[in-house]
Amino acid sequence: MIPRDKFGRLSFKTKPIFGMIHLSGNTEKEAIQRANEELDIYEEGGVDGAILENYCVEEGRLIRAIKPLKEKSRNLVLGVNVLPNEYVLAFELAKMYHLDFIQLDYVAGKYTSGSPINKEFYEKAIGTTNAILPIAVLGGVWPKYYNPVVGSSLEKDLKYGMKMADAIVVTGERTGEETPMEKILRFREIAGDFPLIIGAGLTVQNARQQLEVADGAIVGSYFKPEGDISKMVERHRVMALMDVVNAARLK
Numbered sequence: 001m002i003p004r005d006k007f008g009r010l011s012f013k014t015k016p017i018f019g020m021i022h023l024s025g026n027t028e029k030e031a032i033q034r035a036n037e038e039l040d041i042y043e044e045g046g047v048d049g050a051i052l053e054n055y056c057v058e059e060g061r062l063i064r065a066i067k068p069l070k071e072k073s074r075n076l077v078l079g080v081n082v083l084p085n086e087y088v089l090a091f092e093l094a095k096m097y098h099l100d101f102i103q104l105d106y107v108a109g110k111y112t113s114g115s116p117i118n119k120e121f122y123e124k125a126i127g128t129t130n131a132i133l134p135i136a137v138l139g140g141v142w143p144k145y146y147n148p149v150v151g152s153s154l155e156k157d158l159k160y161g162m163k164m165a166d167a168i169v170v171t172g173e174r175t176g177e178e179t180p181m182e183k184i185l186r187f188r189e190i191a192g193d194f195p196l197i198i199g200a201g202l203t204v205q206n207a208r209q210q211l212e213v214a215d216g217a218i219v220g221s222y223f224k225p226e227g228d229i230s231k232m233v234e235r236h237r238v239m240a241l242m243d244v245v246n247a248a249r250l251k
Helices: 028-045 059-070 087-096 119-126 154-164 181-191 207-211 235-249
Strands: 017-021 049-053 077-081 101-108 136-141 167-170 196-198 217-219
Touching: 017 028, 017 235, 028 049, 028 059, 028 235, 049 059, 049 101, 059 077, 059 087, 077 087, 087 101, 087 119, 101 154, 119 154, 136 154, 154 167, 154 181, 167 181, 181 196, 181 207, 196 217, 207 217, 207 235
Parallel strands: 017 049, 017 217, 049 077, 077 101, 101 136, 136 167, 167 196
Antiparallel strands: none
């Protein structure tokens, strides 16, 4: 399990890997059964945490899956991502089911699509006044599928995002596509020592290089054959990636 810092928050010193659970399956029962099997594979493979997400499935399936997936005790931290950037519901679910963290598409920036975050609600939810977040937040800035409005400043948005999250998530353009190294380096340049998480496209081929700069990663489609999220996570893919991750951790 991911260690905690002195405030009880998630620690990113060990370059944690978060495996995505897409809740795919022909029926809800099948989806939950598959998700349990995938969580077991993640735990056995040394993955640190998992994110339950409603990618290409209805929101209700995600909500109903949390309780049965939480019933089995595992050495994994568990979080939730309610698409598209449904931060209010994400906080509610995390509090209701005692989840460790939430992932949000974005925590800062203005985009040509998507609704702006209600600053008053959000700041109350994360407790920005005392610098101790009751629920850890992995938050994106200039993420995949969102185009910043003309005139946006990455530096300004990223620095604001660092006030709104425990870690910043950096991605490329689409799910499964490699996050460009130049973008990772630019985020690191601005963010300094603030935790930086690769949000898409980590593979056996690029993991070592990218984790020399970043502090962890979220991995989903790479763990599935042909990157097809409708398919089952494959054990050998998890083991292969974690071998590279563990080598990167030694540096």
